[in-house]
Amino acid sequence: MDRWEIPEPLRRRMVEVARQLRSEATPSEAMLWNALRRKQLGGRKFRRQQPVGPFVVDFYCSTERLVVEIDGPIHETQREEDSVRQQLLESLGLRFVRIAAKLVEDDLAAALAQITNAFIDSSSPSPRLGEGAGG
Numbered sequence: 001m002d003r004w005e006i007p008e009p010l011r012r013r014m015v016e017v018a019r020q021l022r023s024e025a026t027p028s029e030a031m032l033w034n035a036l037r038r039k040q041l042g043g044r045k046f047r048r049q050q051p052v053g054p055f056v057v058d059f060y061c062s063t064e065r066l067v068v069e070i071d072g073p074i075h076e077t078q079r080e081e082d083s084v085r086q087q088l089l090e091s092l093g094l095r096f097v098r099i100a101a102k103l104v105e106d107d108l109a110a111a112l113a114q115i116t117n118a119f120i121d122s123s124s125p126s127p128r129l130g131e132g133a134g135g
Helices: 008-023 025-037 072-079 079-090 101-106 106-117
Strands: 045-053 055-061 066-071 097-101
Touching: 008 055, 008 066, 008 079, 025 045, 025 066, 025 072, 025 097, 025 101, 066 079, 066 101, 066 106, 079 097, 097 101, 097 106, 101 106
Parallel strands: 066 097
Antiparallel strands: 045 055, 055 066
8 A cells, every 4th residue: 555654653653543442442343343354254354443644444455455434423523524534545545435333233244245345356355456564
């Protein structure tokens, strides 16, 4: 993935923030992580609370260049900030899937289907991108 040049102290801080967020997962994040971990969804490797430049994304699949964001109630009050953040990340060539936390909690299969539908080739991992350093 293309990366922003950020100062080393900020990079280290983002890694710390990501670790903290992993330890404080919301119920919907924990449910989705249990379904994504260990390449359970289409053989794709996902990372959770992955630093990308000055941001931390909920889930990231490097082979698909796919960011999965779980939008809980807090996102109702920060739509503009979320939109700007998404546009910046998309400028790196990343793709987005936004899923409501309620959907994950009420219908995990439908949430997983949304992610699968975003895969470049839903039948197998993308051979052109590989796992890479971010995978």
